Amino acid sequence: xxxxxxxxxxxxxxxxxxxxxxLQLRASSWWTEVQMGPPDPIxxxxxxxxxxxxxxxxxxxxxxxxxxxxxxxxxxxVRKAEAQIAAKKLDKEYLPIGGMAEFSKACAQLAxxxxxxxxxxxxxxxxxxxxxxxxxxxxANFVSRFHNVSRDVYLPKPSWGNHTPIFRDAxxxxxAYSYYDPKTCGFDFKGALDDISKIPExxxxxxxxxxxxxxxVDPKPEQWxxxxxxxxxxxxxxFFDMAYQGFASGDIDRDAxxxxxxIEQGHNxxxxxxxxxNMGLYGERVGGFTVVCKDAEEAKxxxxxxxxLIRPIYSNPPMNGARIASTILSTPELYKEWLVEVKGMADxxxxxxxxxxxxxxxxxxxxNWQHVTDQIGMFCFTGLKPEQVERLIKEFSIYMTKDxxxxxxxxxxxxxxxxxxxxxxxxx
Amino acid sequence: MSxxxxxxxxxxxxxxxxxxxxxxxxxxxxxxxxxxxxxxxxxxxWVLPxxxxxxxxxxxxxxxxxxxxxxxxLPEFRSSASKIALGEDSPAIKDNRVGAVQCLGGTxxxxxxxxxxxxxxxxxxxxxxxxxxxxxxxxxxxxxxxxAGFEDIRPYKYWDAGKRGLDLEGFLGDLESAPDxxxxxxxxxxxxxxxTDPTQDQWKKIADVMKRKSLxxFFDSAYQGFASGNLDKDAxxxxxxVSQGFExxxxxxxxxxxxxxxxxxxxxxxxxxxxDNLNRVLSQMEKIARITWSNPPSQGARLVAIVLNTPELFxxxxxxxxxxxxxxLLMRAQLKEKLKALGTPGTWEHIxxxxxxxxxxxxxxxQVEYMVKExxxxxxxxxxxxxxxLTTKNIDYVxxxxxxxxxxxx
Numbered sequence: 059x060x061x062x063x064x065x066x067x068x069x070x071x072x073x074x075x076x077x078x079x080x081l082q083l084r085a086s087s088w089w090t091e092v093q094m095g096p097p098d099p100i101x102x103x104x105x106x107x108x109x110x111x112x113x114x115x116x117x118x119x120x121x122x123x124x125x126x127x128x129x130x131x132x133x134x135x136v137r138k139a140e141a142q143i144a145a146k147k148l149d150k151e152y153l154p155i156g157g158m159a160e161f162s163k164a165c166a167q168l169a170x171x172x173x174x175x176x177x178x179x180x181x182x183x184x185x186x187x188x189x190x191x192x193x194x195x196x197x198a199n200f201v202s203r204f205h206n207v208s209r210d211v212y213l214p215k216p217s218w219g220n221h222t223p224i225f226r227d228a229x230x231x232x233x234a235y236s237y238y239d240p241k242t243c244g245f246d247f248k249g250a251l252d253d254i255s256k257i258p259e260x261x262x263x264x265x266x267x268x269x270x271x272x273x274x275v276d277p278k279p280e281q282w283x284x285x286x287x288x289x290x291x292x293x294x295x296x297f298f299d300m301a302y303q304g305f306a307s308g309d310i311d312r313d314a315x316x317x318x319x320x321i322e323q324g325h326n327x328x329x330x331x332x333x334x335x336n337m338g339l340y341g342e343r344v345g346g347f348t349v350v351c352k353d354a355e356e357a358k359x360x361x362x363x364x365x366x367l368i369r370p371i372y373s374n375p376p377m378n379g380a381r382i383a384s385t386i387l388s389t390p391e392l393y394k395e396w397l398v399e400v401k402g403m404a405d406x407x408x409x410x411x412x413x414x415x416x417x418x419x420x421x422x423x424x425x426n427w428q429h430v431t432d433q434i435g436m437f438c439f440t441g442l443k444p445e446q447v448e449r450l451i452k453e454f455s456i457y458m459t460k461d462x463x464x465x466x467x468x469x470x471x472x473x474x475x476x477x478x479x480x481x482x483x484x485x486x
Numbered sequence: 487m488s489x490x491x492x493x494x495x496x497x498x499x500x501x502x503x504x505x506x507x508x509x510x511x512x513x514x515x516x517x518x519x520x521x522x523x524x525x526x527x528x529x530x531x532w533v534l535p536x537x538x539x540x541x542x543x544x545x546x547x548x549x550x551x552x553x554x555x556x557x558x559x560l561p562e563f564r565s566s567a568s569k570i571a572l573g574e575d576s577p578a579i580k581d582n583r584v585g586a587v588q589c590l591g592g593t594x595x596x597x598x599x600x601x602x603x604x605x606x607x608x609x610x611x612x613x614x615x616x617x618x619x620x621x622x623x624x625x626x627x628x629x630x631x632x633x634a635g636f637e638d639i640r641p642y643k644y645w646d647a648g649k650r651g652l653d654l655e656g657f658l659g660d661l662e663s664a665p666d667x668x669x670x671x672x673x674x675x676x677x678x679x680x681x682t683d684p685t686q687d688q689w690k691k692i693a694d695v696m697k698r699k700s701l702x703x704f705f706d707s708a709y710q711g712f713a714s715g716n717l718d719k720d721a722x723x724x725x726x727x728v729s730q731g732f733e734x735x736x737x738x739x740x741x742x743x744x745x746x747x748x749x750x751x752x753x754x755x756x757x758x759x760x761x762d763n764l765n766r767v768l769s770q771m772e773k774i775a776r777i778t779w780s781n782p783p784s785q786g787a788r789l790v791a792i793v794l795n796t797p798e799l800f801x802x803x804x805x806x807x808x809x810x811x812x813x814x815l816l817m818r819a820q821l822k823e824k825l826k827a828l829g830t831p832g833t834w835e836h837i838x839x840x841x842x843x844x845x846x847x848x849x850x851x852x853q854v855e856y857m858v859k860e861x862x863x864x865x866x867x868x869x870x871x872x873x874x875x876l877t878t879k880n881i882d883y884v885x886x887x888x889x890x891x892x893x894x895x896x
Contacts, residue, residue, distance in 0.1 A: 087759035088702070088733050092606045095769035098557070098776065122553060130551040137548075144545045147538070149531035151523060152747045155499065188590065191780035204493050223777045340554045341784035351490060362496035369499060370629035371597050371778065372590035377748035378785040379552075 099219065103457045112455035116473055118464040119457050121271070121436045122340055123305075123403050126470050131403070133338050135395040139385040148381075153374045155365040157186020161380040164387035165346035169300065169314055169331055176321060180354040183361040185368065186375045189345040190301045190332030191220065196347050197297060197328050198228035199367045200360075201262055205295060210261040214238070214250075216461070218271045218299070221264065230262070238273045243429030243441045245275045251288060259293040267300035267329075268313040269435025272463040276306070276434055282316045286323050296325045301332040306435045308404035310397065326350040333383050335436065336400050342379025407436065410469040417478030425485055438464050446484040454480040500625065501866065508864045515883055516862040519875040522678070522843050523747060524712075524810050527877045534745045534806040536799055540789050550788075555781045557772045559588020559753075563787040566794035567753035571707060571721055571736050578728050582761045585768045587754040587775060588782045592708045592739025593626060595754035599704060599735045600634035601774045602767070607702065608667045613637050616668040618660065620644035622868060624678045624706070627671055642670065645680045650836040650848055652682050654691070661695040670696065674707035674736065675720040676842020679870035683713075683841055689723045693730050703732050708739040713842040715811035717804065733758050740790050742843065743807050749786030810874075814843065817876040824885035830892055845871050853891040861887040 097105070103119030125131045156162065162184040166177060176182045187193035201211075211230045213221050214237035222232050235257065236249030257263065265285075270276055277285060289296060298317050304310040320327055326349075333344040347364070351357040368374075386392045408431075415427045430438055442450070442462035450456040456477060458464045469477060498506075504520035526532045544550060558564065564586035569579065578584050589595040604612045613635050619627045621641035631639050642664075643656025661670070672692075677683055684692060696703060705724050711717045724736050740751040754771070758764040775781070793799045822837040837845055849857065849869040857863045863884060865871045876884060 087763045088607060089758055089763040089767050091610075092763070092766040092770055094766050095773045098772070101557070120554075130553050132548075132551050136552070140545055144541065147533075150533055150537075150746055150748050151531050152521070152741075154502070188779040188783075191776075192778070195778055204490065220776065220780070223773075227777050334554075339552050341552050341781070343779065343781075343783045349490075356490055356493070359493045359495045360490055362498070363493055365499065366496045369593075370626060370633040371594070372750060373593040373626065374591075374748070374750070376590070376750040376783040376786065378783065 100459060103459055106451070107457040110455050110457075114473075114476055115455035115457070116468060116477060117457050118468040119459060121335070121465050121467065123335060123338060123436070123467045124470070126406060126472075128468070128470050128473075131338055133396065133399045135386050135392045135399060136338060136382055138395070139382045139389070139392055142385060142389075143381055150377070153186070153377055153380075155368050155374050156361065157375045158377065158380045158384060160388065161186050161384040162346060164384050165331055166348055168310065168387060169303065169317060169329060169346075169348065170321065171311065171314070171318060174318070174321070176350055181352065181357055182348055182350045183357040183364065184346050184348040185361070185364050186380050187330075187345040187347045188372065188375060189334050189343040190299070190330055191224070191345075192343065192375075193330035193332070193345040193347040194221070194224050194299065195228070195371075196364065196367055197330055198225045198230060200349070200364060201295070201297070201328070202229040203367070204363065205260075205262065207260045208258065208262065208295075210258065211297075212257055212261055212263045212294075214264070214266065214270070216272060217264065217266070221299075233257075233261070235263070237270075238275055238439065240441065243275075243439060244432060245277055245281065247277070247281050251284065254285065254288050254292065254294075257292055257294060261294055262297055263289060263294045264297045264299060265316070267298045267303070267317050269302035269306035269437070271301065271435070272437050272459075272461060273439040274433030274435050274437045275439070277316075279315065282319060286320050286325065290323060290325065295328070296320055297328040297330070299330050301330075302335055302435050303331065304336040304397070304400040305404055308401035308408075310400070321350060326352065333379070337383055337386065337396070339379045339382060342382065343376060344379035344383050407466050410466050410471075410474060411438065413471065413474045414469065414478055417475050418482055421478050421482035423482045423486065436465055436467050438466050440464055440481070442481070442485070449484045450480055454483070456480050504864050504866065511862055511864075513862040515880075517864065517875060517880050517884060519863060519865040519871040519884075522742070522872050523874065524742065524745060524843070525874045525877070527813065527879075529875070529877050529880075532745060532810070534803070536793055536802040536806055537745060537789065539802075540792050540799065543792065544785075544788060552784065555588070555784050555787070557775050557781050558586075558768065559782045560784065560787040560791055562795060563791040564588050564753060566791055567738055567740070568755045570710065570717060570794065571724055571738055571753075571755050572728060572757070573718065573721065573725055576725070576728065578757050583758050583764050585756045585758070585764045587756070587768070587771050588787050589737075589752040589754050589775075590750040590779060590782060591741055591752040592706065592737050593630065593752070594750065594779075594782075595737035595739070595752040596627070596630045596706060597634065597778070598754050598771055598774055599737055600631050600636070601778075602771050603669060603702070603704070604635040605774075606767075606770060607669070616640055616665055618642045618664060618668055618670045620671070620673065620677070622679055623671070623673075627706070631671075644677075645682065645846065647848070650833065650846070651839070652684060652688065654684070654688055658691060658695060661692065661699065661701065664699065664701060666699050667702065669702045669704055671704050671706055672723070674705045674710065674724050676709035676713035676844070678708065678842070679844050679866065679868055680846040681840030681842050681844045682836075682846070684723070686722060686726070689726055693727055693732070697730060697732065703727050703734040705734060705736040707736050709742055709842050710738070711743045711804070711807040712811055715808040715815070717807070728757055733763075740786070744790055744793075744803070746786050746789070749789070750783060751786035751790055814873045817873050817881065818845070820878075820881055821873075821876060821885060824881065825888060828885060828889045830885075830889040832892060843872055843874055845873055847871055847888065849888070849891060853895045856891045856895045857887055861890070863887050
């Protein structure tokens with residue numbers, strides 16, 4: 059008689075032979091050896107949060123903006139754009155492989171500035187992608203296939219958790235350069251320069267354009283300048299990840315400064331953009347991938363290859379979100395309204411940071427919390443240790459990832475006091 | 487010196503180049519029989535009335551937002567879409583051994599399925615596992631599987647150019663000679679590009695061999711409802727395989743049957759032996775989705791879920807689908823009649839025997855070139871035409887042109 063295929067079950071029940079007969083045999087299946095995938099660490103936080111019945115619970119896990127009532131926020135300019143689009147009664151024909159041309163153009167203009175020489179000369183190509191992830195994936199595949207001089211991608215330590223598996227799956231090797239200094243909860247500038255100076259030529263280096271995820275720690279302009287010069291000297295291929303333009307400081311030009319500076323200094327960069335956060339279009343999957351080339355002719359060749367990469371993944375991108383973004387970016391009144399709304403989101407985050415620090419002081423905390431207001435963007439690396447995070451979850455129902463990262467977007471004027479109280483309790 | 491100095495110019499994707507060329511053509515008689523998208527008798531794209539209705543519902547509902555969907559997609563969409571493929575009363579669904587991943591169109595569903603199979607199907611490295619695709623097949627099948635890492639992609643005999651029908655003997659022969667555990671990509675209905683489907687009896691024979699040799703069935707279902715006008719009829723093959731105990735994948739597209747082409751609405755339905763196996767498979771597919779697009783777009787899935795889960799809207803949708811299928815059937819009948827009336831040499835029964843959007847006319851490359859260059863009628867080099875490009879206004883011109891091509895070009 060065919061016995062259990064899996065020895066795991068046998069080991070589990072010991073030598074109780076008669077019992078085996080009544081155990082449910084794992085049915086013969088193609089998938090018997092498929093392991094259960096580990097739960098996504100970030101989404102796992104939300105799952106646990108949902109199960110918690112404590113009325114004071116707080117979800118400081120996933121990076122999605124919440125208003126001061128803790129609710130998802132649909133921008134008014136988005137609603138207006140949607141109404142405009144609906145009135146046009148457009149068809150649903152396939153977009154080109156590279157997406158909506160008007161979107162790609164507006165996307166590049168937003169990042170580089172409308173008067174950028176790169177755009178005027180036509181020496182860049184921008185394709186519409188499935189938000190930031192899709193952009194990084196296309197970019198990783200492109201680098202893997204065409205950047206034959208190096209397999210190495212250098213990420214800042216730490217970086218967004220999904221960067222590593224994306225580049226690895228594309229066939230690249232992951233390395234790291236120092237970035238975050240846990241002692242100061244700030245930028246390890248000297249460590250970064252030291253590490254970058256040793257990166258082998260022609261390697262790919264990933265830079266977070268603004269609002270570094272997960273730390274919220276960004277280089278200052280003078281520091282960016284030194285990094286740009288060193289990276290040029292090392293002849294590295296720069297890959298910018300810009301998921302928070304406008305969302306970090308509230309100013310779209312300020313947040314794109316590093317990208318523009320690098321290009322000005324002669325770096326022909328790769329750039330991933332996301333409109334998930336700055337336009338609140340998360341689930342519509344709106345993003346762009348840009349390659350700055352030597353000239354227009356090269357840009358055409360690169361474009362043709364990007365299409366070859368995209369077609370076997372999803373053929374062509376979804377229209378809805380790109381049309382909304384494009385409408386906003388190219389309609390003056392909506393664009394103006396968007397700038398105000400994105401600043402509004404950034405300002406609320408900044409205010410919550412200030413309130414958290416002042417509340418911690420009120421609680422009597424003697425720790426240095428300056429990094430909370432020094433850091434920028436949606437996330438804050440609190441400096442809390444895993445045991446302290448554990449306590450926050452278990453004793454206070456405050457959910458965050460084990461690395462002590464909190465999404466400041468989850469903080470409101472109503473719960474910031476409770477948060478400060480809890481943090482003080484586990485750190486005093 | 488640029489790092490991209492050596493990047494070669496890639497050839498354009500043929501079907502999109504055809505449409506680009508069509509657009510540039512100034513000739514007033516031009517006809518586009520290329521890309522597979524439905525057209526009305528006025529040769530216009532058609533947004534289904536039920537789609538417009540639900541779009542408005544969504545736009546007016548200010549309680550809705552644009553938050554991220556779960557990685558695997560919108561639950562209501564996934565389950566209702568699987569029900570469409572397998573049937574409301576599917577025993578497999580009742581046994582809790584059916585799951586799904588919302589994907590970016592049918593292409594995305596094939597992609598996730600292919601990536602999963604390469605990692606987990608038969609051992610943890612399936613790069614050498616043969617993947618069989620029909621000869622001919624949708625031109626992107628090859629690229630999807632090879633980009634997923636499969637190194638051995640082979641054709642299985644399918645189209646018999648001589649008799650202009652299914653080469654069943656060749657098909658069964660290739661199934662027999664395939665290494666056990668090979669993966670077969672099967673078109674659930676309305677085969678693209680030939681429009682030639684196996685009959686139910688032929689499907690039974692195919693399933694027999696596949697079961698005996700443990701061949702994996704990966705169905706591509708892009709035209710359910712669109713082929714015959716009847717959802718259940720078009721899903722017969724998939725449901726038969728499920729009833730025979732196969733574990734299988736079915737990549738579903740809602741591009742054509744919902745006319746939602748650019749919203750990228752797809753579903754990868756997974757049928758496993760039991761819930762435990764299913765859960766492990768889905769957990770691994772989740773990891774693949776996360777590094778490909780993180781989570782899928784919400785608009786299209788939301789819309790489809792509302793329709794599939796609302797009885798009146800569901801009925802209206804089925805009606806819209808039948809409208810499209812019926813127009814295609816009418817054009818098939820008329821084209822065949824006209825070619826017969828013209829006395830065009832050859833047999834033209836296949837025009838009405840074939841099913842779905844496409845027809846493999848049997849025109850050879852030279853004749854196709856003639857059609858494109860001399861007559862400004864755009865069709866694929868394979869001789870494939872999109873029946874939706876035909877209208878009561880252009881059908882005479884097309885029939886006459888085919889007649890000319892066949893009689894004057896060898």
